[in-house]
Each structure stands twice: as C-alpha cells, then as structure tokens.
Amino acid sequence: MEVDRELVEAAQAGDRWALEELVRRTHRSVYTCALRLVGNPDDAADVTQDVYLRVVRKLGGFRHEASFSTWLNRVTTNVAMSTLKRRTRRFAVEGAAVPPDTRDPAPEPAERAEAIALARRLERLVAGLPEGQRQVLVLRDIYGQSTEEVANAMGLTPGAVKVRLFRARERLKAELEATEGGQVVTLAGRRRATGRHS
C-alpha cells in the first residue's frame, strides 16, 4: 500500500475528496491488518472504522517523517490493541476466524509468486495461532515492526515478545510441515513437480 504524498497533503489541507480517496486506497490494507490482529471480521470492520476516525483527528499532526503507510499501520495497531483490551469475550483458538482468500497484488516475478502462494497458505495457519503469539508474529514478521515497537504496542517486555515470537515461528513451521507433509524449503519444488496450485 503506497500512497502519494500529494494526496495525503491535500487531505491534510481539508480536501474532502482527497480524504475519501485515501480511505478508498488504504481500507483493504487496514482491514487486513486489523483482521490479523483481532482475528474476527466484525471486530476488524469496527477497528477499521475507528482507525479512520482517528486518522481524521490526527492527520493534521502527521509530519511525513515516516511513510503514510507506516503511520497508518501504527494507528491500526494501537486501535486494534485498544479494542482487544476492551473486548470482554475471548476467542478460543478453535474459534479464530479463517480469513477469506487474499487478493493478489500486481503480477510478480516467479520467485515472488512462489512466496505469495506460500503466504496464502500461511494466512490460515497464522489465524489459528494463539492470540498472543499471533499478534507478535503479525506485527513483527508481517508488518516489520521492531521488537521494541511490538513490546510497546502490546504492553510487554522485549524479552516476552521474543519468547512469543520463537514459539509462534516454531509452531507455524511445524504446522506448515504437517499440512504439507514435508519441509518448508521443499514446497516450491514439490508443487512445481506435482502441478498443484493453491
């Protein structure tokens, strides 16, 4: 999700069309991040709406020090974490929503296409991780936040984040190998040989 600086500046200046265009271009990405964090489509839709209400309030203070997408990701993380803290009910691991099929980005080279195919399968496995492990993995490994940023967002120590990350990655790799019946490293070659498509 890359957004033109001009569009952001126009929205900051009060251009209503620019703000709506900003929402149109980014809402899928915000919704996807929210869904991965909260694990439930209804809550993810609420989080997405709250994110943009906060964006309207805070956009004037955005100084372009980071990219808009990075800033938007942080807002999404904060809103999602606040929602989770407020939420009284807890979703059991078995009850975690299976995300619908992801949309492909623009056509990519073959190597990236392999990674995309693997990523689509991973989406379901990530959704099935325990909530605490899923959140640190999503923020750190998918959205590239630093260990310290993840710790701040989740109210954990960096050490606790590393422990959860270790468990999440180990579990994810094991489940991936179990579902595919082999090593992660051999997935690409095996799929090519058998002609399977996800």
Next chain:
Amino acid sequence: MTNCHSIRPLLPARADELTLFEVRTRAEHVADCARCATEAAAYSRLGQALAVMASLEVDPADGTLERILVAIGRRRAGVTNPRVLAAAGSAGALVATVVVARAVRSRRRSRHRPSPWPRRLRLPNLPVPTPALARAK
C-alpha cells in the same frame, strides 16, 4: 563446534534479534551441520513468506467502505467541513462589520453634536481645609 541443542533456540530468530556473538555462533554451526542448515533455511523461507503477507489484502464485507465514509463525513461535518467553516466565517465577518460600522457612526455623531457638559470641569476657588490640630496651635 556448538551442539545442535544449544543452537536450536537461535534458528527461528532474525539476525537483528540476536547478539553478534549469537549470529556468529549460529553461522558457524549451520555451516557444518546439514540438519540445522535445513532448519535455518526453512525458517528463512518462512520469514520471507510472512513478509510477503503484508502486501496481500483481504476484502472486507460489502458496505464496510461506505460505512467508513459516512462515519468520517459525520465527524468532519462537526469539525472541519469547509462549507460550514465558510458559512461561519461569513456570518462572523458580517457581525464584525455591523459592530464596527455602528461604533464609527456613533463616534462621528458625538463629534458633531455639542455636549451638554463642559469639556473640562472648573472648580471654584474654595478655601483649603485646615486640619484641626493646626487650628488648635
């Protein structure tokens, strides 16, 4: 060479999550151990696939976008709607103009109309009161 058991916790970690010593130890072990090299490669591939997930998007339910646009429209209407701001600005400017015009007009009138009061009050020459103590002397 370090044994596999002690290296195992380091295999899923990204390089920036480890100390330089841990990175070097892992690299040296993986170079000599085929089993751990396979594990490390699997984690590396997993990391790449997870990073790719950031660019994959899920479509929200129908109507989500419209709901967001309505919500932010309502919020903006109360705070920063340009039309509301323009109308409020015009009304404020009109009120300010009327107030200033009336003030100028009343000032002009007061200049031309002779005042019933003298410009400076002149007090008659009255004897200065003497304190009682001085009088007693």
